[in-house]
Amino acid sequence: MAEKVTIATVARHARVSRQTVSNVLNSPHIVRQETRQRVEDAINALGYRANQAARQMRTGRSRLIAARIDPTRDGINGSVLDRFLHGLTETADAAGYRVLLYTATDDDREIATYGDLLGTYELDAFVLVGTKHGDPRTEWLADRDVPFVTFGRPWDALDAHPWVDVDGAAGTAQATRRLLDAGHRRIAFIGWPVGSGVGDDRRAGWRDALRAAGVDPTGLHRETEDGIAEGERLMHDLLDTVAPSAVVCASDSLALGALQAIRGVDPPVSVIGFDDTPVAAAVGLTSVSQPLGEAAARCVDLLTGVLDGDHETPTPVLLQPSLALRHTA
Amino acid sequence: MAEKVTIATVARHARVSRQTVSNVLNSPHIVRQETRQRVEDAINALGYRANQAARQMRTGRSRLIAARIDPTRDGINGSVLDRFLHGLTETADAAGYRVLLYTATDDDREIATYGDLLGTYELDAFVLVGTKHGDPRTEWLADRDVPFVTFGRPWDALDAHPWVDVDGAAGTAQATRRLLDAGHRRIAFIGWPVGSGVGDDRRAGWRDALRAAGVDPTGLHRETEDGIAEGERLMHDLLDTVAPSAVVCASDSLALGALQAIRGVDPPVSVIGFDDTPVAAAVGLTSVSQPLGEAAARCVDLLTGVLDGDHETPTPVLLQPSLALRHTA
DNA sequence: AGGCAGGATTGGATCGTTCAAGTTTCTGGA
DNA sequence: TCCAGAAACTTGAACGATCCAATCCTGCCT
Structure with missing residues (x-):
């Protein structure tokens, strides 16, 4: 030895x-x-x-970044976090950082975990996935000058911090325009209840694209919690009431439900989902694809910018999604 | 401050x-x-x-465990790793350890990463998910007396190391028996090509359960790479040739394909998948459910056993899966 | 009352690195 | 040739914890 x-x-x-x-x-x-x-x-x-421990003792820097891993709560969209984490690990590695996982069941516990991780491991930064209105976590971190980036823009204008996000509205708008170009006019939308930043954003993209084409979106949208069964239910409702010829959905789960509802309907109704999950690829569902690897890379870029140098406030990054074309639209 | x-x-x-x-x-x-x-x-x-760094300098222990995160390669089954990692993080945390992520594109690079992680961060242990015949990684780690556990048993008898696995054969056997109890006799199996430890194991469970019930399994099974399209193709083949009344699949992807193939067939063919992925839950697919949280917990147990005390070789753990009953069987 | 055993407490050394300050070597111009 | 100044390199101290060995109590027994 x-x-x-x-x-x-x-x-x-x-x-x-x-x-x-x-x-x-x-x-x-x-x-x-x-x-x-x-x-x-x-x-x-x-x-x-x-030796990282010795180096850390002297410099106070651990070269460690924390990210949270959740139990797969949303059936189909679970792989989104998965892919993001993979990209994060890969890019962080290239920048000389490592990713440390943590879990938490609620915001209070998550904040307590921040304290623990910072005190014990002297973490250099946090990456938060998903943000919501009035997020106590970002506030806590900002108050203590802990470097962090969120994947998901801050929905309350007040607190500015580095963030990376994908332009959901642009994604649904692109999907909607594709359907318009194919000749559709009655294009419906199935999304999440008003109040979730992400959901409102995606609906806005659909609405604005329709208006820009001179189509009145009134009455063409439905809202629900995420889930295949929910998507199926709302699609049936749409078919019975406004009989759309195409539908844009806020998630692949909803889109999958919609697909089940339109089975056998003639002429076929076009469906476009969101997130380009593996399931969408498997069943041939056209879906808005988020550049998750790119998003993770930009998160690391922003962090290294803050950690390794420039003191100027980093510019937020808004990435453009693309449309993964398959045979449902 | x-x-x-x-x-x-x-x-x-x-x-x-x-x-x-x-x-x-x-x-x-x-x-x-x-x-x-x-x-x-x-x-x-x-x-x-x-301060962990100071403690580590003196003790040589980092209280860090490494786990690999892959890009979601297998569409539907991606969430398995996700759920396992979540459980691992949770249990490790309770035991005073943290989970560090790494990626690698092939075995050589992965082994190089081991060296880096050990040298730089003085990792305490590794958790490897998935094992294969003649795995060079376990050999490398064992040669250097690095503590590690695998989730997946060693398929080559020679190298003994701590492992946790789920009894796949017991899972498919249970699924098969349920179908037998429901009166089925022509129960087919769609699985992976011979040679993969996991695939062979799952097929064996189906075969043995049939034989135990006095049914000859000959000609009732098909093999292919994983995927929905593949599952659909093989199910059509089965319908055309042996016309089974039920089918057990080695994965939910294959089962989902099978479901598409049997649409409209009367009387309905029963289908049972494997892994109880969120997609299975969403479409109502009966599936064999692996206790992933439990598996992760036992991995941590084995590791802490090696790290914090007992020098006796820890006993491997073989967990029993259960059947998540839904309406396809 | 004295001595002693044993547990509780103390100061000093140490892990491997970087920082701060010192010393030596090199370079170029008068 | 000599010296100033820069460049290159070396030395001692410090980060915050644990380990080790020595010392201090305390209670108990004779």
Whole structure:
């Protein structure tokens, strides 16, 4: 069993002092080329890796980012968080950070966990997925100057913090325009109850696209909690009342329900979902696709901007979704 | 901004030495009750939290567990990893550990990542999800005496290491017996190509249950890669050739495909899937349910057993799945 | 009352790194 | 040739916890 390789081992091997090795790692430019090469060779030869705990003690930086993982609460959309976390891990890694998971059952507990993670592990930053009106979490973090980014824009104008989001309205608008271009006029919308920022945003995109095309959206939309059964129920309702020729949905779950409701209806009703989940791909549902990997990458960009340098407030990022075309529209 | 609270702050506040505070934290039984109380009060009053980096430097233990997160490769089954990770995070937390994520695109890179994580962060243990024949990862870890657990049993008898798994054969057997009890005799099976440990296991459960009931399984099974389209294709094939009255599938994706294939067939063909994914719940598919939270908890149990104490080799855990009954069977 | 055993408490050393301040070496211009 | 100033490198101290060995109590027994 080889003894532990520390910075001192490397220093001895390269015939320089500890500090010079440290400089090669942290401020390479102040070390002479020749010396730097010698140190780097020693590092490689010995397989040296800087001990993060010791580094952290001195610098107060853990190079750790926290993200929450939830039980899959929303049946179909569960994979969204999954894909986002994967992207986050990958990009953070490239930037020299690691992702630490935590869970919490409610906001109070989540905030208590923040304190624990910050105190015990000295986390560098948090990534919050999803935001809501009057979010106590962002307030708590901002009050303590803890760096964080949210995937999801702040719905209350007051608190400004770095965020990344996907333009849901643009997504539903794009979906709606595609249907308009295909000749549809009675294009319905199935979404979530008024008051959820995300839901209102997606509905607005549909509404505005219709209006821009000179179609009156009045009476063409329905609201419900998310779920396949709910989507099916509302689609039946729409068929019975306004008989749309196409429908845009706020989620793939709702769209899947709608698909079940229109089975056998002739002429076929076009359906477009939201999130481009694996299920949508599997059943051939056209769906608005969020660039989750890109979103995760931009979150990391914003964080490293705050952590590693520029003190200027980072610019929020609003990404454009695309339409994954399949055979339902 | 309050100054940092260290063990010295607590000691001063409680009028004891640093060591006594440390003892209260690590070996409470050797401190007099009265003193202990005073120290604990001070800890609470000051909101003290032991600095993990400093502790780690001295003890060499990071209280960090690594787990891999994959991009959702398998459409529907993606949420399995999701749910497992959530359970892992929750249980690890309760045991005083945190979960660190990493990604890797292939085995070599994954092993390189092990080295990095161990060298830099001094990870305490790894949790590997999924195992395969001749897995180089388990070998690497075992060679270096790195503690790890796999969720998925080792398919090669040779290398013994702590593992937790769900008895897939028992799951498909249970599903098969339920269909037998309902009067079915021609019960087909749609699964994965021979050679994958998991797939073979699930098929064996179906086969043995049929044989035990005196039914010959010959010709009643089909194999393919996972996917809805594949499931649909094979179900059509089965209908055309052996005309089963029920089918057990190795995954919910395959089952969903089968469901599409039997639409309109009369009398209705019963279908049972595997994994009890949210999609199964949504479409009313009866499915074999893996106790993922329990599996994660047992993984943590095994690890803490190795890390915090008993040197005896921990006993592998084989959990029993249950049947989530819905209206397809 | 004295001595002793044993538990409770104390100060000092240590983990591996970076920071701050010091010392040596190099470079170029008069 | 000499020296100022910059560049390159070295040394000592510190981060906050635990471990170790020495010391201080305390109660108990003779």
